[in-house]
Amino acid sequence: MSTPSSLSGRIDAAIAELTPGYFALVMATGIVSIGMRTDGWLPVSLALLVIAALCYLVLVVLNLIRVVRHRVAMADDLADPGRAFGFFTFVAASCVLGSRLSQEDGFHEAAVALLAIAALAWLVLGYVVPWTAVLGERKQHPIRTANGTWFIWAVASQSVAVLAATLEVEFEDWRSALALLAVFSWSVGTFLYAAVGVFVGVRMLSAPFRPTDLTPPYWVAMGATAITVVAGARIVQMADAPMVDATRGLIAGAAVFFWAFGTWLIPPLVMAGLWRHVRHRIPFRYEATLWSIVFPLGMYGVGSQFLGEVDQLPIVHAIGWAESWLALVAWVGTFGWMLVTLVRTVVLRAR
Numbered sequence: 001m002s003t004p005s006s007l008s009g010r011i012d013a014a015i016a017e018l019t020p021g022y023f024a025l026v027m028a029t030g031i032v033s034i035g036m037r038t039d040g041w042l043p044v045s046l047a048l049l050v051i052a053a054l055c056y057l058v059l060v061v062l063n064l065i066r067v068v069r070h071r072v073a074m075a076d077d078l079a080d081p082g083r084a085f086g087f088f089t090f091v092a093a094s095c096v097l098g099s100r101l102s103q104e105d106g107f108h109e110a111a112v113a114l115l116a117i118a119a120l121a122w123l124v125l126g127y128v129v130p131w132t133a134v135l136g137e138r139k140q141h142p143i144r145t146a147n148g149t150w151f152i153w154a155v156a157s158q159s160v161a162v163l164a165a166t167l168e169v170e171f172e173d174w175r176s177a178l179a180l181l182a183v184f185s186w187s188v189g190t191f192l193y194a195a196v197g198v199f200v201g202v203r204m205l206s207a208p209f210r211p212t213d214l215t216p217p218y219w220v221a222m223g224a225t226a227i228t229v230v231a232g233a234r235i236v237q238m239a240d241a242p243m244v245d246a247t248r249g250l251i252a253g254a255a256v257f258f259w260a261f262g263t264w265l266i267p268p269l270v271m272a273g274l275w276r277h278v279r280h281r282i283p284f285r286y287e288a289t290l291w292s293i294v295f296p297l298g299m300y301g302v303g304s305q306f307l308g309e310v311d312q313l314p315i316v317h318a319i320g321w322a323e324s325w326l327a328l329v330a331w332v333g334t335f336g337w338m339l340v341t342l343v344r345t346v347v348l349r350a351r
Contacts, residue, residue: 010346015062016070020077021086021149021217023093024291025338026056030096031298032331035324037103038305044328049100051335056097063090081145084133087125088156092227094118095159102166112171115163119181122156129153146203148217148292150196151224157189158227165234179238186231186251193224211280214272216289222269223296225262229255229303233310252310259307259316262300286341290334298327 033048066074077083098114101107164182168175200221232255277284301324308317 007347012069014346015066016073018062018066019086019288020083021089021152021292022288023056023059023089024086024152024288024295026052026059026093027089027096027155028291028294028298028327028331028334029055030093030100031295031302032324032327033100034096034103035298035301035305035327037100038302039321039324048331049104052097052100056093059093078129078132081133082147083149084129085149085152087129088122088152091118091122091125091156092152092159094121095156095163098163099159099166102163102170108167108170111163111167115160115167118156118163119160119185122160122185125156126153144203144206146196146199148200148215148220150200151193151217151220154189154193154196154224155220155227157185157192158224158231161186161189161231162227162234165231165238168238182231182235182238183251186228186235189224189231190228190254193228197221211276211282214276216287217292218272219269219293219296222262222265223292223299225258225265226296226299226303228258229262229307230299232258233303233306236310255307256311259303262303263319266300286334286337290337294327294330294334297323297330301325301327 029048029052033045033052036042036048037045078087094114095118098111098118101114102111161182164178164185168178168182171178232251236252236255276282301320301322304316304320304323306320308314308320
């Protein structure tokens with residue numbers, strides 16, 4: 001496809017090709033902001049919060065423009081099993097941003113609004129995306145397109161649980177409803193993680209798996225375990241409510257299990273990246289899916305620190321502290337790379 005000569009044409013072309021999973025940028029920025037606040041670096045955390053909020057608003061506007069001007073491209077994404085689950089990044093981004101806003105005085109109402117938006121989107125997309133992408137008209141067998149983006153469905157569920165559990169302490173009148181939502185979405189997310197793990201495992205074993213197939217979203221498999229840990233730790237810390245009292249022990253134990261499994265996944269994911277880019281020399285270029293690596297790094301750091309505090313595990317807490325700084329370094333590099341790429345491909349006319 002030739003590059004449009006005008007700036008407006010290049011912007012419109014970029015909007016048409018906007019990936020559904022670009023809200024992972026907000027997810028990554030928001031969770032790194034939470035990690036920096038947990039580590040006591042409030043100025044850095046606030047700067048990241050502002051960036052996350054601005055990126056969220058920009059992406060919402062861009063997607064609304066895409067719905068109006070490029071609805072065919074949007075429909076094609078919904079029908080593509082390899083891309084459709086990226087729409088769940090909107091749910092997770094809304095909740096991560098809401099979780100960070102809830103830590104600031106005077107922004108609890110904004111966090112509630114984001115929870116309402118995210119919960120509604122989670123319910124709608126939870127039925128629409130599997131139908132349009134997997135159960136609807138099939139151009140190829142869906143299992144052959146299963147990839148790391150499918151885990152974002154589980155991440156979205158757990159993000160609703162995190163925000164609901166966070167706000168449960170702040171709104172006493174809604175305590176029972178928020179507790180129910182937190183436990184419900186945590187339970188659904190846990191089941192979805194297991195189900196998606198089976199689908200992706202079958203895809204890797206039943207079809208040729210090439211280096212080009214091993215894209216960054218596979219890191220979401222680790223990120224999903226980390227956010228499950230955060231959600232579990234938040235629920236364990238919640239005030240007494242019937243739904244919480246009935247499941248607190250189970251969720252606390254499951255959080256430890258998911259942390260251990262997520263930790264175990266890190267070395268294979270690193271080795272997979274080396275196999276892809278070093279062994280098979282696939283160029284390492286900027287793409288929106290790189291945020292699917294930054295988010296799991298940040299979430300693992302935050303999850304480890306929360307779990308270390310709740311279960312009084314200093315080693316786990318220390319691991320999380322170190323990981324949060326690694327996530328910040330990854331965020332700075334990826335964000336700078338993104339800006340350079342956007343300037344070269346959109347602002348400046350490509351050769």
